[in-house]
Amino acid sequence: MDTQTHTPQNSDEKLVWYSISFTYLFWLLGAVYIVAPVIGWVLLLKMLRRYTFNHAPYQIPPAVKTWCIAMFIMLVALIIAHIDYQLGTPKLIKSTIGWAKGWALLAVFPLIGALDIRPEIIYRACCQVCKHTLILLPLFVLAWLVRLPETLYVSPTSIIGGPGPEFFSVSLYEIDPGSGLPRWRLFTPWAPALGMLGNLFSIFALQEKSLKYKLYGLAGALIMILISQSRLAIACYLFIMVYFIFWRYHKQPALYLIASPIVLVAGLFGTHVLEKLESTILAIKAARAGSTRVRGELAHIAIERWSNEAIWWGHGIVERGPHLVEYMPIGSHHTWYGLLFVKGAIGATALAIAMLFSAMSLIRHCASHPLSRVALAVLIMLFLYTFGENLEILAYLFWPGLLIIGIAFKTQLTPSQSDNAS
Template structure:
């Protein structure tokens, strides 16, 4: 089936699919306009309001599961923690309004998009659209590399849309490349705010490319996702890439006797050489950390400051807002680069539980169908990837990028309930 035929098919089924299709396939257009940070919240809330309208006025029922509802509960608790912390620290109504808008563009999306998975949206639509983004990446990247080679400015411009407010100008800028301050080598972030976030998207698109049925688009997806991970130079992205390959290989060949013929002696050998393997593993971790020693140092200090201040100052509800760190951490926001430390600092123990509970419930709900449903296997991989990236990124800031994965999680829950 050609791309044109498939496009006509998926965009004429219903408006929901049309919105999602164009929101993904026009990724680079939105990037050029500096609108990437805006698209996901707008699409998410529009689809949610359409869903509510059909439920209330048209009496249309949607299949929702307890796991999907835990995301709604968890993200609602996030908002409650935010409000209580603002009143505890007397931060004022203007800051409360600003923080609430930030919640609607961040944490709220982690509840909205799994719920949107209950609509009539085919997972194949998201797989194909993501492979098209990978194709566009392969087409655009040579120009970005050329821009670095000829010495063009790394950032072309910051979109006027930045006036609406966001975490920073990098969310609205068109960056052709960037220079790593530690190594001096070029890195690329393309449509994401920083290079490691491109690694996150590369792994998400690898997941989707593996599910794609048509060979041509599968090749685009696999090559494009690998290129994203490599040019991002993200250590976490590379680790996640190999874990995903191993995960899907196991899913595919778990019934093959060859897996166990190979696995049994390998396990025995690993037991005999366990100490040596552990030493090599520790040396590899040390090498990965030393590859960007400055970044590792800043992350460690940020974590220490966040934990100490959370435990001593705001154990239950957190501080309500992020705070600028000292010179020791290059003035990075306290709790950044790590979801759990950020949650503990800003929303306290309540906030950390509000994220952990939906993740665990979704995983437990889908695990029984991991070998029966390809969508469930993909959704579990997404949940595991999200969990892995909680140790290197702030999820709420990047929810506007990985939202297609959240819809797949919702679709998997709906299919399991059916």
């Protein structure tokens, strides 16, 4: 194995490498929420300095420009909504800082993909996190068995402000109030977010060249998905596996020979299959009926208030929901409903256009650019999670995926490098 391939070769790669591979150390310090915005903006400032003073020849792909415009529109919507509802200057400043730590990262990390950062570094660092998860898992299970406190402490770093104390807490386990069973969130703010990271790490582990680290990555990522007990995470994982199986064998005639009778049988028994799928979906929802009910009510409230109060620019800030939804923020658990409520139709349209334009660009290059297939998998995963999470709040966790998307767009401008990019 060429160890140099997986050793950071410059200051940019070192920042990315240590930021990912030391995830559990940052978790103990309560600093995971802080690292991503700091790394993103620091790298962006370094990029701007090199471009200004060293005349570095950075090229910004059209898709990345689209993300930059879309996230700037988010900021404009935020400002206009604050003015419309007379929320005051202090709240505007606080919301702008929140934008810089959230939505802005969806443009910042694809933008710094133009830097000299190799995807192999990101893959290996994420596999390291999976390895650490496998090592630490017995301790987390033991903590539940001996009934240690669910949360050890909330880090003093919480004084910088954030969405909530769970973003700075060190949690050993938690008990699902619906089932009474344990579930784990590890270094994420809640269990479904851990499932999301498990899917992202699965995508990266499949690209790892070392068999040892590939196994670490796949095993650790699957463990994250399972202990999160997230229904969306399991569905997304199955989709990702099918996706990469297709790309691995899409040029093999055997794939289509096998698929043809399957499609024929599915056509003959399609109605029966759909009924079974529907009953399965209902059974899954019934397994956590409380969560399903809260999500449905949150969606209903968000749509109702958006359509009646703030169609174009939204309300500007999140609001606490009523007792009916256990006081969850209105628009949480769903990116699109959250966007409509907070930033209106303008904000939701901006995100939709950026995602659609990026998907079209990546699909066009999937056949010739292996890294575009990886980036498209990340984008599809993010799209699936828009229906179960708020991307803005979790951008500090899935930023390695955004960086891979940016690197993939860069390789489209330099075809000669694409063969070594995956």
